[in-house]
Amino acid sequence: MSAEPLADARLVAAAAKLPATPRIFQQLSSAIKDPDVSVEAIVSVVRLDPALSAKVLRASNSPYFSRGGRCANLDEAIERVGIYVVYQLVGATVASQLYSAGLPVYGVTGDELWQNSVTTAVALDFLADAAGADGRVGYTLGLLRPVGRLVLQRVATDLKLAPRSGLHETAALVDAWELETFGLTNTEAVERIFQIWEYPAQLTLPIRHHFAPTGDPKRAQLTALLHLAGWIAAEFGKGLRFEQGAWSLAPEILEQGRVNQEMVEQCFERAKRVAGRIHGLFRVA
Secondary structure, eight states, X not given: OOOOOOOHXXXXXXXXXXXXXXXXXXXXXXXXXXXXXXXXXXXXXXTTOHHHHHHHHHHHTSTTTOOSSOOOSHHHHHHHHOHHHHHHHHHHHHHHHHHTTOBGGGTBOHHHHHHHXXXXXXXXXXXXXXXXXXXXXXXXXXXXXXXXXXXXXHHHHHTTOOTTTTOOSXXXXXXXXXXXXXXXXXXXXXXXXXXXXXXOHHHHHHHHHTTSGGGOTTOOHHHHHHHHHHHHHHXXXXXXXXXXXXXXXXXXXXXXXXXXXXXXXXXXXXXXXXXXXXXXXXXXX
């Protein structure tokens, strides 16, 4: 029997306990949409966060980008690593802050959750570009995908639920446990929280329906692409253990995403390289 669904006030209170997502990511995301954006404009945003500035400098002097001389300022560092790599580093930083505590009730560590979100974000970025959609929106979607479980984790902590009590063999069994315990699933929690926060539908609906994308009433392209990004993360070895069987390359999902299996496999190879580089850069930085 399912529990009564959590009240909006309870969800908002739980969401309020999440680490604040730095506004710098939103500012950088807006800036990078300009195809003529300058290094100076990006420097002005990155400089707002001293810790991030230091991270970009350290990354630029890492073995990945070192060219003999050391960068001494942000202008040189961003010129060396590239504007989009800076954007990806900021996204990885945001994910690290959001997911550092992990999901104890689901048996997921902070590092596992971080690696899954970053890998999914990179995969969806490439898939969206390949399918003619907005890769920046895809990257953001990949990073935000676990927010529903994060909110339910905060409620579980308030209820003093035992660690790993929500860990089951499949995503479907985890959904059933969430319904029984909280009265809603993690994707329903995302939908309600994002609506309360007045997030756009292009971020809300794909996460709400990505486990069963053909059930999206709008049959949105990004919903299917987020599902396929989950497949890539799992194939890369960065999936969450209870979601391993949740992903499919079914023809109807590929059609909804406007991609084919060859395109997905090509994106897998690109995402594997780039996500690995970001993980390495983040460790160095």
